[in-house]
Structures are given as structure tokens and as C-alpha cells.
Amino acid sequence: xxxxxxxxxxxxxxxxxxxxxxxxxxxxxxxxxxxxxxxxxxxxxxxxxxxxxxxxxxxxxxxxxxxxxxxxxxxxxxxxxxxxxxxxxxxxxxxxxxxxxxxxxxxxxxxxxxxxxxxxxxxxxxxxxxxxxxxxxxxxxxxxxxxxxxxxxxxxxxxxxxxxxxxxxxxxxxxxxxxxxxxxxxxxxxxxxxxxxxxxxxxxxxxxxxxxxxxxxxxxxxxxxxxxxxxxxxxxxxxxxxxxxxxxxxxxxxxxxxxxxxxxxxx
Numbered sequence: 001x002x003x004x005x006x007x008x009x010x011x012x013x014x015x016x017x018x019x020x021x022x023x024x025x026x027x028x029x030x031x032x033x034x035x036x037x038x039x040x041x042x043x044x045x046x047x048x049x050x051x052x053x054x055x056x057x058x059x060x061x062x063x064x065x066x067x068x069x070x071x072x073x074x075x076x077x078x079x080x081x082x083x084x085x086x087x088x089x090x091x092x093x094x095x096x097x098x099x100x101x102x103x104x105x106x107x108x109x110x111x112x113x114x115x116x117x118x119x120x121x122x123x124x125x126x127x128x129x130x131x132x133x134x135x136x137x138x139x140x141x142x143x144x145x146x147x148x149x150x151x152x153x154x155x156x157x158x159x160x161x162x163x164x165x166x167x168x169x170x171x172x173x174x175x176x177x178x179x180x181x182x183x184x185x186x187x188x189x190x191x192x193x194x195x196x197x198x199x200x201x202x203x204x205x206x207x208x209x210x211x212x213x214x215x216x217x218x219x220x221x222x223x224x225x226x227x228x229x230x231x232x233x234x235x236x237x238x239x240x241x242x243x244x245x246x247x248x249x250x251x252x253x254x255x256x257x258x259x260x261x262x263x264x265x266x267x
Contacts, residue, residue: 021219023230023264026250029066030260037254038081039122039199039241040261045085049243049252051261052080052092059083059092059101064245066261073106082122082162082241086129093120093133098144114142114149122199122241124162124169132169134159141171153180161200161210161241172197172210177220190224201244201251203266209251211239217253230264237262 035055042049048069049062059074074090077099083092089109090101097113097120114120118137125131131144132152139159143152153159158174167182176191177200199211206222215232217239232239240254244266251264 020227021229022267023217023251024267026263026265027066028260028262029062029068031258033068033071034060034259034261036256036259037240037261038256039083040243040252040254041083041085042243042245042250042252043085044245044247049261050083050085050090051254052077052083052241054080054256055259059090062261064250064263066263070106074101074108076108081120082124082133084123084125084131086125086131091123091125091131093123095119098123098131098133098149110147112144112147112149114144116151117142121160122162122172124164126164126169127166132162132164134162134171136160139173141169153184153186158197160198163200163202163208165202170200170208172200177208177210189222190220190226193218193226198239199241199243201242203244203246203249209242209244209266211242211253213238213240213256215239215255217242217251 034053037051038054039052051060053060057077061069061073078094080092090103092099096117097111100110102109117135121134121136123133133142139157141153142149161172163170169180171178175193175195177189179187196212196214198213203209208220210218217229219227238255238257240256243252249266253262
């Protein structure tokens with residue numbers, strides 16, 4: 001009896017730790033409105049998606065069914081990539097600085113230069129409103145506070161996707177994921193991914209979804225265990241800087257090469 005009980009507990013623990021996940025495709029947007037979408041941002045406040053249409057230097061606003069609300073929500077941007085919202089302001093990474101947009105008026109109000117930046121890519125905003133932006137070309141992460149930028153981390157090869165959770169900053173490199181605490185102590189979470197990691201979202205406590213711009217999606221646990229969710233490389237469907245709606249468990253995936261946003265239910 002004890003042996004049976006132990007086996008049952010072991011199997012239950014094993015199945016929960018190594019629980020498998022899957023994706024169900026819900027919709028995809030048209031391929032006309034958006035030009036080379038590098039990132040998508042889900043906003044619970046407006047119940048909509050903001051897409052960095054990098055190819056046109058604009059932000060396109062979609063509803064949660066992939067229909068266009070406003071094709072020119074913001075224009076006049078320069079190679080806009082990762083984005084974030086905080087206190088009524090929309091921030092997006094341009095090549096060598098961060099554009100600040102008044103979300104209510106959909107207008108650019110200023111640009112914050114990042115001296116020495118090679119190619120700013122993703123950004124995340126912590127609970128205090130501090131912005132962190134990655135420089136993929138130089139393997140660095142910058143911190144933006146009070147309208148000024150400063151170097152925060154270096155020696156982070158391929159630094160791309162960023163995610164702020166509490167006092168921790170998760171940094172996605174070209175083939176690995178690291179966690180950086182408030183003292184800037186770096187812990188490697190996982191490595192050995194196909195080169196080309198791009199975005200990161202939190203799917204549940206200590207659980208994440210990663211994208212690889214070549215067209216791969218991974219499910220990652222904080223203990224480093226991982227699962228391949230989807231591989232669309234043969235179809236040439238890319239997976240760039242993703243976003244997630246935790247309430248509906250919907251993952252939004254930009255495909256830079258096919259000019260579409262694809263939505264998946266995470267199961």
C-alpha cells in the first residue's frame with residue numbers, strides 16, 4: 001500500500017512538473033495593413049493590440065479578433081521594435097533611442113537618446129515605471145529613468161527579449177535565458193535553444209513562453225525544463241516579439257516576414 005501511494009504521488013508530481021502544453025490557432029490578421037511587424041503588445045486597458053509595423057514606421061491598433069481599429073495609430077517612427085505602456089505613455093524602441101508617445105493623443109512627444117546604442121530592440125517597464133531596453137548588436141541592456149538613459153548590463157550576447165517581474169529582470173539572449181536580480185546578480189535559467197531567440201512572456205507563475213524569430217515557440221519552466229510548442233520554419237512563418245493575455249490564455253505572435261499577427265490559445 002505504501003509503495004502504491006508513493007508511486008501515485010510520484011506520478012502526480014512528475015506529470016505536474018513536466019505538464020505538456022499545446023497551441024490552438026484562433027485567427028490571423030490580414031497581410032495588407034501591417035508591414036513587417038516586429039512586436040505586438042496586448043493592452044488590457046484598451047482591450048486591444050498595438051503592433052510595431054516596423055516596415056512603415058508606425059503603430060497599428062487591432063482589436064482582439066485581429067481586426068484593424070486604427071492603421072495609423074502613430075506614424076513617423078524609425079525602425080520601431082519592442083513597446084510598453086506606463087501611466088498613459090507608450091514607449092517604443094527605435095534604433096538609437098526610445099520614442100515616447102502620449103497614448104491618449106497618439107502623438108510622439110519626445111525621444112530619449114541612448115548614447116552608444118547599436119540596435120535597440122525590446123523593452124520592458126517595471127512597477128516603478130523604469131524602462132529597460134536591450135541593445136542586441138552590442139549585447140547590452142540600458143535603463144531609462146527620468147528621461148535619461150544609462151548602461152545597466154553588458155556582456156549579454158544577443159540581448160533581445162526583456163521581461164520585468166517584481167525586482168527581477170529576465171533577459172533573453174540569442175540562445176539562452178538569464179534572470180537578473182535587483183543587485184544585478186545574473187542567474188542562467190536555460191540554454192541550448194536554437195539560435196535566434198526573440199521574445200518572452202510569462203504564461204503562469206514560474207512559467208514562460210519564448211519565441212525564436214526563425215519561427216519557433218517554446219514553453220519554459222523556471223527550473224530550466226522546456227518544451228517545443230510550435231515550429232513553423234518550413235512554412236516561413238516567423239515568431240518575433242510576442243505578447244500574452246493571461247485572462248484568456250491567448251498568445252499573440254507577430255510574423256515579420258508574412259506581415260501578420262497570429263493568435264493562439266495556450267492549452
